[in-house]
Amino acid sequence: MNFKEVLLIVNPIAGNTDKKKIISRVKTYLENENFNFHLYTTTGEEDVPKIQSEIKDNKIDRVLVAGGDGTINLVAEAIKEFDMSMGILPAGSANGLAVNFDIPEVLDEQLKVAMGDNFIDLDLLCLNDIICLHMSDLGINAELIRNYENSSIRGKFGYLIQSIPTLIQSEYPFHFIIETENETRDASGVLLGFANLNKYGTGANVNPKGKPDDGIFEILIFKKLSLGEILKTLKNETDLDPDFVEIIQAKEARINCKKPVSFQIDGEYIGKETEIEIKILPEKLKLAVP
Numbered sequence: 005m006n007f008k009e010v011l012l013i014v015n016p017i018a019g020n021t022d023k024k025k026i027i028s029r030v031k032t033y034l035e036n037e038n039f040n041f042h043l044y045t046t047t048g049e050e051d052v053p054k055i056q057s058e059i060k061d062n063k064i065d066r067v068l069v070a071g072g073d074g075t076i077n078l079v080a081e082a083i084k085e086f087d088m089s090m091g092i093l094p095a096g097s098a099n100g101l102a103v104n105f106d107i108p109e110v111l112d113e114q115l116k117v118a119m120g121d122n123f124i125d126l127d128l129l130c131l132n133d134i135i136c137l138h139m140s141d142l143g144i145n146a147e148l149i150r151n152y153e154n155s156s157i158r159g160k161f162g163y164l165i166q167s168i169p170t171l172i173q174s175e176y177p178f179h180f181i182i183e184t185e186n187e188t189r190d191a192s193g194v195l196l197g198f199a200n201l202n203k204y205g206t207g208a209n210v211n212p213k214g215k216p217d218d219g220i221f222e223i224l225i226f227k228k229l230s231l232g233e234i235l236k237t238l239k240n241e242t243d244l245d246p247d248f249v250e251i252i253q254a255k256e257a258r259i260n261c262k263k264p265v266s267f268q269i270d271g272e273y274i275g276k277e278t279e280i281e282i283k284i285l286p287e288k289l290k291l292a293v294p
């Protein structure tokens with residue numbers, strides 16, 4: 005391993021759990037292996053430029069991220085102009101990225117992967133100039149995330165208790181015009197997803213054909229809510245009913261919504277939008293994977 009300075013970036017509020025154990029274990033592990041340990045704790049304010057200064061000031065060679073997809077996303081934004089790899093120690097509420105790459109459950113195993121030299125050069129999606137590593141969508145899932153962020157209960161349970169009011173209050177079906185390099189079409193449904201990877205953090209395999217480094221993303225048109233089909237995605241079944249979901253592959257796209265629709269990227273609520281411009285940035289993030 006020809007690197008020395010390692011920065012651990014910790015989101016103290018992610019997943020509603022205490023991060024002291026992670027910090028202390030990572031510090032001991034790195035010091036035993038003769039790396040220099042640096043720590044940055046996110047504040048939720050101006051974290052991207054502060055992480056960039058930390059990297060420059062300490063000549064950081066590798067970053068480790070303890071947080072959820074939102075934290076990983078902001079670190080990816082911070083390091084995208086540096087030639088640097090990232091290792092993840094999943095500590096969020098859903099951890100979609102970790103679920104997609106089969107990151108182990110045990111911290112010491114996660115550390116071995118995060119400090120190892122097996123990498124994937126992950127494509128990044130860019131939606132209205134915001135990067136997305138994993139999944140973004142317009143519609144009912146973003147409404148759920150908005151309701152969760154406005155509530156006081158964090159963690160998985162917080163999402164669960166917001167699901168019923170979200171279903172009752174949702175303004176679905178939503179209407180979209182989808183323009184890609186290949187076609188223009190109208191669609192309506194409960195959710196329009198933009199997928200770089202296969203699975204949501206729940207493990208639902210909604211995009212079986214997605215590859216993380218092929219320069220292509222998938223647009224998922226979920227036409228209706230169907231418990232049976234949702235259960236199939238959770239069981240990793242790939243023959244989803246086309247009346248439930250239709251998948252379009254693209255390299256770039258523009259979406260227009262007839263009315264403003266709730267929009268989320270990597271689990272962070274962005275706002276209500278009427279237009280989304282999507283591009284793919286091929287093989288932009290070097291991520292340590294098993």
Ligand SMILES: Nc1ncnc2c1ncn2[C@@H]1O[C@H](COP(=O)(O)OP(=O)(O)OP(=O)(O)O)[C@@H](O)[C@H]1O
Nearest residue numbers: 018019046047048071072073074075096097098159
């Ligand atoms: N110290 C902090 N206080 C409040 N918010 C923070 C802090 N540090 C980071 N954040 C915010 O945390 C969010 C990222 O959380 P992340 O997705 O990693 O964890 P999570 O547990 O999965 O999140 P959530 O519980 O919101 O689903 C970002 O919006 C970021 O701005």
